[in-house]
Amino acid sequence: MRSGWYNNLSLIFGVKIRHNWFLLCFICILALVALLSSSSTSNREFDSLVPPRLPNVYTNYRKLKEQSVIDYFDLRFLTSVTNSRLKELPLCWKERENYVPCYNVSANLEIELKDGEEFDRHCELLRNEEKCLVRPPKEYKIPLRWPAGRDVIWSGNVKITKDQFLSSGSMTKRMMLLEENQIAFHNDDGLIFDGVKDYTRQLAESIGLGSDSDFLQAGVQNVLDIGCGFGSFGAHLVSLKLLPVCIAAYEVTGSQVQLALERGLPAMLGNFISRQLPYPSLSFDMVHCAQCGIDWDGKDGMFIIEVDRLLRPGGYFVLTSPVIRPQGSLLAIKKGNMLTPVEDFTQRICWSLLDQQDETFIWQKTADGHCYTTRSQGLPLCQDEHESQSYYGPLVKCISGTHSKRWMPLRNRCNGSQLTLEELEVHGKYYSIYAGVQHGEFYEEREIWKSSLRNYWSLITPLIFSDHPKRPGDEDPLPPYNMVRNVMDMNAYYGGFNAALVDGKKSAWVMNVVPVGTRNTLPLILDQGFAGVLHDWCEPFPTYPRSYDMLHASGLFSFLSLEKCSMMDLFLEMDRILRPEGWVILSDNVGAIEMARMHATQIRWEARVIDPQNGSDERILVCQKPFLRK
Structure with a gap:
């Protein structure tokens, strides 16, 4: 009897002890989350740094989807912090210095693609490969700033050898001049x-x-x-x-x-x-x-x-x-x-x-x-x-566009590349019907990014990662206007970030990417005179390594979590197309940003989370890619 009573009592207390232990672990996790969030807050207020939250009429279904995104990131984060520290990813082998996914001629030939299609893009054939960071070539150097970099580049940064240059004929030699480790371009007398x-x-x-x-x-x-x-x-x-x-x-x-x-x-x-x-x-x-x-x-x-x-x-x-x-x-x-x-x-x-x-x-x-x-x-x-159909659909033998609201002859652009208020009013009917864009939210996005650009620009400085308690302030000089040249907005909305760079007279061009599955605002972006493209971020982007000086994305990770994309694959792709010492600015809800920060740490980026301190759940992640050789 005593033995059975004792065993029952031990069982009861054992359950209680285990219950209290799990409760204690859960409280510690919540405290760790709060500590990480508070320690990553900037000492200055970035009142206008929050990405545009444009007015929309949300259905109950959409609200449930948004809440599911928040719950998803919270769950992923709580799970990850209980695990051991994530390991940094290794560098890829030398043969992958100029690796471009989705372009594998030998694999295309194996499935009998021909008539030029073997050189085409086939992401569906992309195999699971080792997760590693594409390293720069041994001779790689940081490009010269614009406009000097337009006319002189480092020969080690591109995959063209001296022998290829010398055997390319007299036309090439008139276009380019190869001197030691540089290639100089003669724009005045180089073409045709x-x-x-x-x-x-x-x-x-x-x-x-x-x-x-x-x-x-x-x-x-x-x-x-x-x-x-x-x-x-x-x-x-x-x-x-x-x-x-x-x-x-x-x-x-x-x-x-x-x-x-x-x-x-x-x-x-x-x-x-x-x-x-x-x-x-x-x-x-x-x-x-x-x-x-x-x-x-x-x-x-x-x-x-x-x-x-x-x-x-x-x-x-x-x-x-x-x-x-x-x-x-x-x-x-x-x-x-x-x-x-x-x-x-x-x-x-x-x-x-x-x-x-x-x-x-x-x-x-x-x-x-x-x-x-x-x-x-x-x-x-x-x-x-x-x-x-405009995302790698098959070629068709029919005439397109004649029924489109955008069937409008070329118009005078003497006022510049951006749409004026009068032009938007004239063509407002098209934008309202085709892209679902209201005048108010279009201009609201422009104004938000215009006021945010100075704060964003102040972040692209190594001071943000220093141990010095001071952060960039109003009295500190901003980086020069030509700090970055090749910029990608990975979730471009209506092109407001691009418009802000133009208004701010920064010497940058922007590849505005509209993710497949979102509202197709690309026609509006192109009609403003900007560059843009549709792209599925579950796939690699069609470009060579080290293409961009800055990557920017607002709200992208919340969207992609519903698309079941691999976040680690996305960060590896971002690292591939980003130049050494390049910058990344991401904004999203706190759960998405904490997950992004952990991935950034795995791929060896310097990363810092900033709280705009305006009462919202928005966070800004600022990263810089280091110059890794080995």
């Missing part, structure tokens, strides 16, 4: 025949302008440059306050895109061998191809149809290519009054050949949407589902 300035002046005169400085006034702002060469054309357009975005196919060595990005010019990997580019219809004022290697009369004209999809009404297609070709190809010399295949096809889709000088042809797309119904024999108008 008589130099880039003469070339652009010729283009301007062909479309009825007095000089290339009149492009902006004529409505030409956004230019898609297919095959950017060594960036001379894009660099000159930037000096004219135009925004050229270069795309080119993936190259193992001597990459055009890598060279352009290294020079501080907008560029990304892209081609349309079999799939559309990740831009919506009616996105560009001009599409330019100078010996870009595309067989324009191939695939029954589908490449030209893709250009037509991308061009705004009244936009221009510029093609510079050698005239002497085998008979029957794109620019074969005419016999009598016979039209070449491309000339015949462009007439069917209502393009007008404005001018032909030597090797340069210039067409203009019609601004009359009714023309297609009378002249495009055998080419139907696309249905709505085709017009909205």
Whole structure:
């Protein structure tokens, strides 16, 4: 009896002891969370640092989704802090210094991809690989600041060897000068025949302008440059306050895109061998191809149809290519009054050949949407589902955009690249219907980012990570206007962060990324004259390593938690595309930011959490990537 009573009593007290032990552990965890949050608070108030919380009408379902995000991050954080300290990830082996995911030619050939598709982007074939940090090459150096970095780059920063340079012909040697460990670019006399300035002046005169400085006034702002060469054309357009975005196919060595990005010019990997580019219809004022290697009369004209999809009404297609070709190809010399295949096809889709000088042809797309119904024999108008498809959808043989509210001819942009209040009022009906954007929230976002930029700019200084109790204050000098050049906004909303950089006269361009699955505001971003692209952040971004000086994201991680993306894979991708000593500014709710801080620690970033101290649950994570060699 005594033995049974004693055992029962011991069992009861044992349960109580275990219960109290678990309760004590839970209290300690909560205390640790509070301590981490308070210790990471800045000593100064960043009253305007909170990312825009734009007014929306939330349904009960959406509120439940938002609460589930908060609960998810709280659970993940509580689970992680009870585990042992997460290990830092190792550096990748030397062969992956220039690693670009989703571009694996040998794997593509194994599944019998051909006709150029083996060089295309195939993220669906991406295998689980070792998680490691892509290291910079041994000769890598921090790029020179803009504008010096536009004309001189370190040869060790790009994958082009001296032997490749010397064997590339006299044209390359006129464009670039290789001296010891530097490559110097000659923008004045580097492109095509008589130099880039003469070339652009010729283009301007062909479309009825007095000089290339009149492009902006004529409505030409956004230019898609297919095959950017060594960036001379894009660099000159930037000096004219135009925004050229270069795309080119993936190259193992001597990459055009890598060279352009290294020079501080907008560029990304892209081609349309079999799939559309990740831009919506009616996105560009001009599409330019100078010996870009595309067989324009191939695939029954589908490449030209893709250009037509991308061009705004009244936009221009510029093609510079050698005239002497085998008979029957794109620019074969005419016999009598016979039209070449491309000339015949462009007439069917209502393009007008404005001018032909030597090797340069210039067409203009019609601004009359009714023309297609009378002249495009055998080419139907696309249905709505085709017009909205712009994220690597298959090439289609139909005319896009004619039913779009954005079917508007090129308009005068003499007031600059950003939309004025009057322009927004004129086109407000389109923005309200297509993108769900209200005037109030559009301008509210602009004002919030404009007031936040000074505080953000003060954070990109190593002082924020120092042990000194003082933090950057109003009396401290801000970093120079050219502190960063290549910037990516990973969740761009309406482009307000980009607009703030322009208003603040910072010498930066922004790749505005609209995540797939969010409200598609990319047309609004492009219509402001900014660069932008659709992208699925569960996949790698199509660019080379060390492409950007700064990555910015507001509210991205809360969204991606619902998309079931791997946060560690995302941070590894961010580290891959960020330059050494580059900056990351992230804003989100406290749970998401604490999770992000732990991932940042794993990939060896310097990281600091800042509390805006305005009573909200928003937090700012500021990170700097160190220069790791081994």
